[in-house]
Amino acid sequence: MEFKENEMMAGHTTFRIGGPAKLYAEVMTTAELVAALDRAESEKLPVYLLGGGSNVLFSDKGFPGMVIKNSICGLQVRDDGTVSVGAGVRLFDVVTACCSKGLSGIERLSGIPGTVGGAVRGNVGAFGTEMGSSVTSVKVFHRKTGEIKEFGQEDCQFGYRMSRFKREPDLIVLSIELLLAPGHEPSTLLSVSKEVWADRESKHPQDVFCAGSFFVNPIVHDQKLREEFSRDAGKVPKDDKLPAGWLIDQVGLRGKMIGHAKVSELHPNYILNTGGATAEEILTIVSIVKQRVRDELNIQLCEEVQFVGFGSEKSL
Numbered sequence: 146m147e148f149k150e151n152e153m154m155a156g157h158t159t160f161r162i163g164g165p166a167k168l169y170a171e172v173m174t175t176a177e178l179v180a181a182l183d184r185a186e187s188e189k190l191p192v193y194l195l196g197g198g199s200n201v202l203f204s205d206k207g208f209p210g211m212v213i214k215n216s217i218c219g220l221q222v223r224d225d226g227t228v229s230v231g232a233g234v235r236l237f238d239v240v241t242a243c244c245s246k247g248l249s250g251i252e253r254l255s256g257i258p259g260t261v262g263g264a265v266r267g268n269v270g271a272f273g274t275e276m277g278s279s280v281t282s283v284k285v286f287h288r289k290t291g292e293i294k295e296f297g298q299e300d301c302q303f304g305y306r307m308s309r310f311k312r313e314p315d316l317i318v319l320s321i322e323l324l325l326a327p328g329h330e331p332s333t334l335l336s337v338s339k340e341v342w343a344d345r346e347s348k349h350p351q352d353v354f355c356a357g358s359f360f361v362n363p364i365v366h367d368q369k370l371r372e373e374f375s376r377d378a379g380k381v382p383k384d385d386k387l388p389a390g391w392l393i394d395q396v397g398l399r400g401k402m403i404g405h406a407k408v409s410e411l412h413p414n415y416i417l418n419t420g421g422a423t424a425e426e427i428l429t430i431v432s433i434v435k436q437r438v439r440d441e442l443n444i445q446l447c448e449e450v451q452f453v454g455f456g457s458e459k460s461l
């Protein structure tokens with residue numbers, strides 16, 4: 146394992162934004178993870194754990210500690226529908242491997258960037274499927290106690306873009322067991338996964354510099370607004386939530402630009418780095434969006450994206 150000094154975080158995030166980490170290491174095994182954490186401890190450095198970097202915004206100043214990229218590998222996909230996967234494996238690779246083996250359950254998560262560890266921690270979802278529904282157990286390393294523990298599905302406390310691992314940042318996901326439905330036609334599953342991917346791409350190009358949806362969809366009780374949404378979108382709000390992108394559009398911020406940061410014209414919940422944007426510009430546009438939605442609609446938007454190096458995040 147190599148430790149790099151002053152590694153630019155812009156190169157490790159889908160936002161392509163972020164200054165240097167004092168130290169950076171990529172770990173492929175639990176033993177390497179423990180060794181990296183030991184070094185951080187002995188040098189009294191704060192630690193930030195990174196997966197695929199698709200849901201984070203690093204500050205322009207970077208991170209004054211050690212960033213550990215979790216690339217813990219290993220993938221076993223069995224005929225009976227059970228899957229064992231290392232937290233650092235790309236979600237896309239797991240989806241493809243499972244579809245190819247005729248295992249159904251996660252094919253609609255196709256196209257979500259990042260690692261399986263990140264997906265489980267954030268309980269990612271798309272097209273009516275959530276990652277947590279296919280998880281049977283999760284093995285974690287407890288940063289403070291050094292213990293390795295295994296949590297069953299119930300203990301993972303999955304909710305909308307939520308899990309126990311998000312609530313308790315001392316828990317580092319090492320590996321995951323899934324249970325999918327076996328016996329499906331691989332070509333059917335692969336074409337579902339391709340259609341989903343094409344659908345995502347048709348709604349918004351997926352290779353832009355961003356972190357996906359910036360805000361979680363808020364629960365909205367305002368009946369008038371809910372009716373307006375139903376009229377506009379031709380569907381009723383799901384689970385009492387209104388899409389954050391629709392709310393941002395209502396306050397007229399679709400396409401708003403600050404420097405090189407932009408509220409996407411196609412999907413206003415995507416905040417884009419159009420090329421050369423700083424974290425400061427992203428933060429400015431985010432605060433304008435939050436303030437306008439709060440002032441005009443009385444709704445508080447909350448970020449899904451994690452902020453790192455701004456001094457207020459919880460480092461591990």
Ligand SMILES: Cc1cc2nc3c(=O)[nH]c(=O)nc-3n(C[C@H](O)[C@H](O)[C@H](O)COP(=O)(O)OP(=O)(O)OC[C@H]3O[C@@H](n4cnc5c(N)ncnc54)[C@H](O)[C@@H]3O)c2cc1C
Pocket residue numbers: 159193194195196197198199200201215232233256257258259260261262263264265266267268269270271310316317318319351352355356357358451
């Ligand atoms: C174009 C685009 C489209 C997207 N579409 C969707 C979508 O449809 N649905 C959706 O839900 N999300 C979507 N996302 C968001 C993002 O892809 C997911 O949140 C993803 O699961 C993040 O995983 P990651 O490995 O990149 O995590 P990172 O961004 O590296 O980290 C995110 C957080 O997870 C923590 N973390 C990472 N790995 C672990 C681990 N092993 N153990 C404990 N904590 C960990 C990090 O510390 C950090 O706090 C999209 C993003 C982009 C850029």
